[in-house]
Amino acid sequence: xxxxxxxxESIALLESEILKAGRGYLEKEGFIEIIVPRMVRANGxxxxxxxxxxxxxxxxxxxxxxxxxxxxxxxxxxxxxLVPLLQKVYCAGDSFRAEPKIDARHLTEFxxxxxxxxxxxxxxxxxxEGFINAIVTDLVxxxxxxxxxxxxxxxxxxxxxxxxKIFPKITYDEAIKLLQKMGEKIxxxxxxxxxxxxxxxxxxxxxxxxxxxxPDPLWDHGQLIEVEKFxxxxxxxxxxxxxxxADLILPYDGEAVGAAQRxxxxxxxxxxxxxxxxxxxxxxxxxxxDDFSWYIKNLEKKRLDPSCWLRFWYVAHxxxxxxxxxxxxxxxxxx
Amino acid sequence: xxxxxxxxESIALLESEILKAGRGYLEKEGFIEIIVPRMVRANGxxxxxxxxxxxxxxxxxxxxxxxxxxxxxxxxxxxxxLVPLLQKVYCAGDSFRAEPKIDARHLTEFxxxxxxxxxxxxxxxxxxEGFINAIVTDLVxxxxxxxxxxxxxxxxxxxxxxxxKIFPKITYDEAIKLLQKMGEKIxxxxxxxxxxxxxxxxxxxxxxxxxxxxPDPLWDHGQLIEVEKFxxxxxxxxxxxxxxxADLILPYDGEAVGAAQRxxxxxxxxxxxxxxxxxxxxxxxxxxxDDFSWYIKNLEKKRLDPSCWLRFWYVAHxxxxxxxxxxxxxxxxxx
Numbered sequence: 269x270x271x272x273x274x275x276x277e278s279i280a281l282l283e284s285e286i287l288k289a290g291r292g293y294l295e296k297e298g299f300i301e302i303i304v305p306r307m308v309r310a311n312g313x314x315x316x317x318x319x320x321x322x323x324x325x326x327x328x329x330x331x332x333x334x335x336x337x338x339x340x341x342x343x344x345x346x347x348x349x350l351v352p353l354l355q356k357v358y359c360a361g362d363s364f365r366a367e368p369k370i371d372a373r374h375l376t377e378f379x380x381x382x383x384x385x386x387x388x389x390x391x392x393x394x395x396x397e398g399f400i401n402a403i404v405t406d407l408v409x410x411x412x413x414x415x416x417x418x419x420x421x422x423x424x425x426x427x428x429x430x431x432x433k434i435f436p437k438i439t440y441d442e443a444i445k446l447l448q449k450m451g452e453k454i455x456x457x458x459x460x461x462x463x464x465x466x467x468x469x470x471x472x473x474x475x476x477x478x479x480x481x482x483p484d485p486l487w488d489h490g491q492l493i494e495v496e497k498f499x500x501x502x503x504x505x506x507x508x509x510x511x512x513x514a515d516l517i518l519p520y521d522g523e524a525v526g527a528a529q530r531x532x533x534x535x536x537x538x539x540x541x542x543x544x545x546x547x548x549x550x551x552x553x554x555x556x557x558d559d560f561s562w563y564i565k566n567l568e569k570k571r572l573d574p575s576c577w578l579r580f581w582y583v584a585h586x587x588x589x590x591x592x593x594x595x596x597x598x599x600x601x602x603x
Numbered sequence: 604x605x606x607x608x609x610x611x612e613s614i615a616l617l618e619s620e621i622l623k624a625g626r627g628y629l630e631k632e633g634f635i636e637i638i639v640p641r642m643v644r645a646n647g648x649x650x651x652x653x654x655x656x657x658x659x660x661x662x663x664x665x666x667x668x669x670x671x672x673x674x675x676x677x678x679x680x681x682x683x684x685l686v687p688l689l690q691k692v693y694c695a696g697d698s699f700r701a702e703p704k705i706d707a708r709h710l711t712e713f714x715x716x717x718x719x720x721x722x723x724x725x726x727x728x729x730x731x732e733g734f735i736n737a738i739v740t741d742l743v744x745x746x747x748x749x750x751x752x753x754x755x756x757x758x759x760x761x762x763x764x765x766x767x768k769i770f771p772k773i774t775y776d777e778a779i780k781l782l783q784k785m786g787e788k789i790x791x792x793x794x795x796x797x798x799x800x801x802x803x804x805x806x807x808x809x810x811x812x813x814x815x816x817x818p819d820p821l822w823d824h825g826q827l828i829e830v831e832k833f834x835x836x837x838x839x840x841x842x843x844x845x846x847x848x849a850d851l852i853l854p855y856d857g858e859a860v861g862a863a864q865r866x867x868x869x870x871x872x873x874x875x876x877x878x879x880x881x882x883x884x885x886x887x888x889x890x891x892x893d894d895f896s897w898y899i900k901n902l903e904k905k906r907l908d909p910s911c912w913l914r915f916w917y918v919a920h921x922x923x924x925x926x927x928x929x930x931x932x933x934x935x936x937x938x
Contacts, residue, residue, distance in 0.1 A: 284636040
């Protein structure tokens with residue numbers, strides 16, 4: 269089907285187009301770009317500290333005042349620290365994951381845009397919709413000749429033009445029940461696989477779909493749960509044992525955005541950090557709360573207001589635009 | 604003098620403002636943003652492979668099919684590979700250097716914007732001037748209240764407004780003679796120190812200054828030279844033993860841009876790579892031409908046209924704007 273296409277040019281052009289449209293949305297909305305560090309302590313990790321890449325010089329790991337140095341997976345805690353000062357911030361750049369299994373969903377290195385702002389869960393979902401729609405609108409309004417350069421055709425344009433402004437939303441609990449009704453082997457507490465996400469998206473008309481209110485990993489569910497969410501997601505007062513989180517699943521791709529409202533009570537935040545599965549992993553790795561020293565020190569200095577964060581998986585958006593799974597072009601010939 | 608100022612907010616706001624203005628210039632000029640890999644082989648190094656950070660997982664260095672993995676210092680060779688396809692490209696992100704001595708000029712991690720385009724040396728210098736002037740104009744045109752948020756005052760605005768559209772240019776040879784006349788202890792072939800750069804800039808009215816035509820590191824000068832330039836800079840036909848390179852020195856800061864026209868004869872490029880000081884260092888480190896395998900393979904497939912590249916050191920621009928040396932804010936509380 270695609271013997272010579274997509275070309276490396278069309279992928280690069282599409283990536284830069286999506287980057288520009290997404291960034292344009294954030295700047296129009298008043299988000300300030302922050303340059304976050306990418307060489308960090310374990311505080312730069314997401315849920316799984318065991319997938320951190322280490323940094324050394326001539327195999328010497330004591331280069332950073334005797335402290336272990338890792339490649340960042342997220343700039344989130346840095347953004348969080350700036351929200352009380354700047355209200356709306358974002359960062360863009362590479363996220364590094366030592367994923368033993370590499371596929372379209374698991375990459376060792378990929379581009380991530382992350383935002384954090386003072387606001388509530390509804391505003392968070394609206395920003396996700398606004399961001400995706402800014403990219404879709406940008407592509408839909410392209411001239412035909414421009415569209416060709418991006419390796420998109422008139423059919424794809426028409427399909428993209430159908431993207432709704434407001435996306436359907438189901439809770440994790442509803443998603444599990446729906447999948448079970450479809451005959452899928454899945455229990456409450458399990459991770460939803462990529463294939464199962466695809467089925468859910470198709471059920472809702474093959475459009476972007478939110479799955480919200482995932483199980484709170486720090487709640488006693490009376491059973492082990494497979495789903496793992498970041499410690500700083502806030503428990504939902506109306507739904508005991510669930511957090512105010514949202515994943516966006518895109519057609520032709522899968523999870524493209526992870527988002528949540530954050531805990532803003534400092535003591536609760538510290539408690540959740542130190543009782544998270546991530547923190548247990550860190551201790552097993554020989555790390556300690558010292559890896560979060562600047563973050564904790566900073567938390568103790570200030571009052572937090574309710575705020576939300578989200579991460580846009582950038583590769584996912586180009587995959588949705590083209591209806592194909594493909595990797596960023598430059599990685600292909602690196603190794 | 605600056606007990607409470609600059610604040611972390613004003614630094615972050617100024618950085619994001621400069622980033623936006625610089626990026627705006629590149630997009631107006633039709634440069635396409637490329638996402639380059641940051642985990643690379645030794646081909647991601649600048650002149651000194653001994654300052655590469657290594658990447659491992661649980662102290663295991665064989666994670667990348669038994670090949671050593673480093674953190675990129677430049678995305679230049681990736682951009683170079685795309686110029687025949689896209690003509691004007693750029694990348695933006697972190698450069699990582701294992702610098703044993705850390706000061707305002709030597710950072711372990713800093714933000715770099717790099718461009719590469721099909722064109723000649725004069726166009727290259729014009730892009731540097733255009734980029735810097737886009738940033739200056741953006742700041743000069745700010746409302747007073749906006750300026751205050753960036754911790755810039757009316758005096759600084761007036762001073763910035765004096766920035767010429769075209770910058771003075773001297774060759775490396777002229778710079779050495781001038782410094783000697785000023786009583787500086789410097790010989791032809793030596794590196795120009797930051798203090799000496801400052802004297803040159805002051806001599807030319809404290810405005811941005813180009814130093815061009817550095818010694819060709821691959822020419823037999825009959826003496827050892829300290830100056831080290833990247834292997835792919837093109838020798839100047841009119842000035843034997845010199846390359847078509849340009850460094851931009853900014854007032855209050857120092858070197859802020861490194862730029863050159865590139866060799867476009869494939870065989871010469873391969874010869875210069877394998878006879879560079881960098882390549883000797885790489886061999887001493889246990890590396891080989893295999894570290895450049897994709898690059899060489901790619902070179903052999905295509906015809907190159909004359910093209911130029913340049914690197915904007917991003918920190919430098921915020922230092923020039925404020926008249927002070929200071930680091931990016933987020934790094935301060937990381938370790």
